[in-house]
Amino acid sequence: MPELRKDPVIGRWVIIATERSKRPDDFVSLDEKPLKTKLCPFCPGNEDKTPPEIMAYRKPGTLPDQPGWSLRVVSNKFPALRIEGKLNRQGQGMFDKMNGIGAHEVIIETPDHERTLADLEQKQIEDILWAYRDRILDLKKDPRFKYVLIFKNQGRAAGASLIHSHSQLIATPIVPKRVMEELAGASEYYEYKERCVFCDIVAQELRDRIRIIGENEDFVAIAPFASRFPFEMWIIPKIHEAHFEEAHKHEYSQLAAIMKEILGRLKKTLKGPPYNYIVHTAPFKDDYSQEYHWHIEIMPKLTQVAGFEWGTGFYINPMPPEQAVKYLLEEPGSSGQEA
């Protein structure tokens, strides 16, 4: 059973994977670690190489764990947290720990081994978003869980170990520290202004129009004012809503459209860079419906996070977001002339 341990100073939780502990020789330098390329467990025909499917979108008449699917959700074969058991919170002297209970699932986004998310049809991206929603609604029923984090690691430098396009979710028994920080920040702003900070960002960005990468009926995609990373992009719904899983049907369709558009621009401008994205949404239970506003943060991995960032929590970004937007919106053939 993995163990959740709490740092007594910072209050940060760490998952210690006590079971699959490794020998020092197993830690190959990150520089040398290749993506696994042999048999792909996410390809059709290899369904038996993953744990059984939790859900799938598949052709009528096809069987679970057989080909015929367009999207599959399975448990992670090497889960960071385990679904079975009780939390069993306990002390160990001054230290705190509990069992590593949680869910860790993989969303296999397409049967196609080669295509990245940006290459998929809009309809397929929409299906991925529906799968996120379906899984959150299902996991919300488990009283042990307080939060579901949905994220994607695209490319080796962003932490992906398999090339086949997929995202992941982790359901956790505590609301993660970063999420709490964001909720606290949004709440503080709300206390002071009696307005949602994300609604205010959307309003100012739509007025300034210097950091907008894309816009449609329901969403705006911006390069945030304080971008941590070159070409960082946030997608924010125009309508105030705290929970991703409570969005309206047409919003998922519009979200798929804007994701395809801006991930396509990112791919074209930077020749398919590694990136992470994270769905930022409110926790299950406490009510943040006034203060919080769900959104997606996309973070390309082009710069190295090193001692300075670790020590300070602030970032050095050599690409001003206003400039990033110009590059992202450049049409091919305009030969890089700047405004």
Place this chain on the structure above:
Amino acid sequence: MPELRKDPVIGRWVIIATERSKRPDDFVSLDEKPLKTKLCPFCPGNEDKTPPEIMAYRKPGTLPDQPGWSLRVVSNKFPALRIEGKLNRQGQGMFDKMNGIGAHEVIIETPDHERTLADLEQKQIEDILWAYRDRILDLKKDPRFKYVLIFKNQGRAAGASLIHSHSQLIATPIVPKRVMEELAGASEYYEYKERCVFCDIVAQELRDRIRIIGENEDFVAIAPFASRFPFEMWIIPKIHEAHFEEAHKHEYSQLAAIMKEILGRLKKTLKGPPYNYIVHTAPFKDDYSQEYHWHIEIMPKLTQVAGFEWGTGFYINPMPPEQAVKYLLEEPGSSGQEA
């Protein structure tokens, strides 16, 4: 002038390097970026390839910016922050920014191009610590600065762009967010217990003796209970003291000894892994003398930080610290048998 911008939700500051902004093509994939190997600006004889030296330990009779030094401190040639100017805090609609004022210096730890910190004589490591102290005491006099962060990036995967052993310091006009978090955590513990949390950690670790990597008269080196990274190591002074720069003379000598010992063990166990270390010390002005306790955190870079860590702020560590200690303390020839 670089710009400091504040995220309106999280309160995180970002340094936007507006001057040396890059084109998209300049962002080579991290996977492919080699360490610079041509002419080394940190080697003796190349002193004119760095900005003029701020201080140096050198043979009597030798001139500044000439060979004859054993340690040199220079401004970073590509500083993240600039030393000249005023902060000039201002709003931009709902957003906050200020000029990127600060100091960014490089401590060239040895004239030897090849040796890593672990290979240096204890006396030389002690000199490096004295240089840290001297620079902090000098920068403390500048009323614009509130904090000095001292850190080291060893190896490419840890963010180093030059192989020649060096550390860096950044003086900042604000107390960084991560430092504030640690101070807040330590203060909260102090309020509740009326004891220093780090003193309590030292006491419990010396009693449990399952996470100790090294110990001498003044210091203990531990694998922390909630280690974020495999083989993470903290060096904590046994005597309560908030400021690194106020340590006693014999402490710098003892610190050099324990650093050489445990970095040597790390190098042997993991064949010279990339790592970052950060000197955690109290800010210049506010008084945290009761609550805070300086220390050094060493973080080997063996696992990839990906979407999950970014989204939650908690970490997945496949190496329990108790097991890491066993590996680190194994004598060569004992062939890796476990207890």
